[in-house]
Amino acid sequence: MNWGSANEFFAMGGYGSYVWGSYAVALALMVLEPWLVSRRHRRARRHPDDQDAQE
Amino acid sequence: MRFFTFAAPSRFYALSGWLIPWFWLATVCLTVLGLYLGFFVAPTDATQGEAYRIIFIHVPAAWMSMVLYLVMAGWAVVGWAFKARLASMVARAIAPTGAMFTFLALWTGAFWGKPTWGAWWVWDARLTSELILLFLYFGYIALTESIDDDRRADSAGALVALVGAVNVPIIYFSVRWWNTLHQGASVSIAAAPKMAETMLTAMLVMTFACWAYAFAVVFMRTRAIVLEREAHTDWVKALREEAP
Numbered sequence: 001m002n003w004g005s006a007n008e009f010f011a012m013g014g015y016g017s018y019v020w021g022s023y024a025v026a027l028a029l030m031v032l033e034p035w036l037v038s039r040r041h042r043r044a045r046r047h048p049d050d051q052d053a054q055e
Numbered sequence: 056m057r058f059f060t061f062a063a064p065s066r067f068y069a070l071s072g073w074l075i076p077w078f079w080l081a082t083v084c085l086t087v088l089g090l091y092l093g094f095f096v097a098p099t100d101a102t103q104g105e106a107y108r109i110i111f112i113h114v115p116a117a118w119m120s121m122v123l124y125l126v127m128a129g130w131a132v133v134g135w136a137f138k139a140r141l142a143s144m145v146a147r148a149i150a151p152t153g154a155m156f157t158f159l160a161l162w163t164g165a166f167w168g169k170p171t172w173g174a175w176w177v178w179d180a181r182l183t184s185e186l187i188l189l190f191l192y193f194g195y196i197a198l199t200e201s202i203d204d205d206r207r208a209d210s211a212g213a214l215v216a217l218v219g220a221v222n223v224p225i226i227y228f229s230v231r232w233w234n235t236l237h238q239g240a241s242v243s244i245a246a247a248p249k250m251a252e253t254m255l256t257a258m259l260v261m262t263f264a265c266w267a268y269a270f271a272v273v274f275m276r277t278r279a280i281v282l283e284r285e286a287h288t289d290w291v292k293a294l295r296e297e298a299p
Contacts, residue, residue: 002099009094013105018170022109022163026116029155030268037275044282045295 062141064281065290071274078271085264092257109167110254114241115262117160119269120188121223123153127195128216135213141277143209144284146216147199148276152269154192161185172236180229181237184222191219205284 003009012019093111100107127149134143164182165175176182195215202208225232230239242248248255285291 002095012108013099015104015106015170018106018166019108022112022166025162026112026159029159033152033155034272034275037272037279041275041279041282044279044286 062139064141064144064285065288067141068278068281071278075271075274078267078274081267082264082271085260085267089257089260089264092253092260097253097257098251103171106167106170109163111257111261113160113163113167114258115265116156116163117185118262119265120153120157120160120185121226123149123156123269124188124191124216124223125220127153128213128220131209131213131216135210140284141281143205143213144280145273145277146212147209148273148280149269150192150196150199151276152272154189154196156265156269157185157189157192161189177236179235179237180233181226181235184226184229187222188219188226191215191222195219 010016010020089111093108097108099105127146130142130149131146133139134141134146161182164185168177169175195212198215199208199212202211229235230237241250242255242258250258282291282294
């Protein structure tokens with residue numbers, strides 16, 4: 001175990017903003033992309049006649 | 056069963072629909088394991104302190120950005136040469152995910168470069184060639200999306216993807232061919248890894264997590280493209296009649 005406390009963990013030895021800035025953007029993109037793709041799939045899956053009504 | 060059975064978009068649609076949840080499960084499990092190993096098991100680096108922990112996302116993202124480009128170019132050329140519709144659709148589906156990983160490699164690289172080199176960005180051969188890779192993805196996407204006829208878009212895209220593939224070995228070998236600020240390879244097939252075993256394990260687990268993610272999201276996008284392009288076929292019409 002590398003960390004004595006939660007504060008120590010979030011501080012990352014003074015590099016907290018760099019480490020978490022990297023992982024936060026990675027997480028955001030890897031949630032956003034599947035969401036956009038599933039929206040595209042849902043639209044393609046829908047019957048063309050319903051398309052106008054729901055958008 | 057013939058090998059090409061799943062090359063039919065309808066069969067691919069059914070098979071990938073079954074596979075996608077398993078890829079998501081693998082993505083989540085491997086990410087949790089990889090981050091646990093990376094943050095709680097791998098030791099602090101002797102020279103870079105905790106800043107080095109960016110490696111567990113930076114290196115997998117950079118590897119994926121290059122591998123996905125080659126896979127995209129490969130399927131694009133197969134689709135072009137053999138008139139295989141599904142191969143072209145897969146190539147088109149890979150491009151945005153490849154661009155996402157390229158951006159992520161550049162972003163995390165900047166966040167790692169600032170504390171260790173003192174600069175967010177330098178015009179070094181490795182960084183510049185990776186930036187060119189991002190523009191190649193954007194160029195491929197812009198070109199294929201701007202041509203209305205799908206088959207012509209696929210052919211034009213295949214040509215661009217193939218020419219651009221030259222850039223991938225340039226990125227990979229840039230740290231050897233030029234004197235770069237970016238460090239050389241820490242992991243290669245020819246030599247023992249130049250890092251602690253737990254660090255290497257965490258990095259490889261995160262790489263597998265990125266692979267699982269890429270399969271899941273590329274299959275999802277391919278399914279959407281299949282439905283868009285096969286909208287006129289009986290099987291898609293029948294599918295749309297069913298409840299979603």
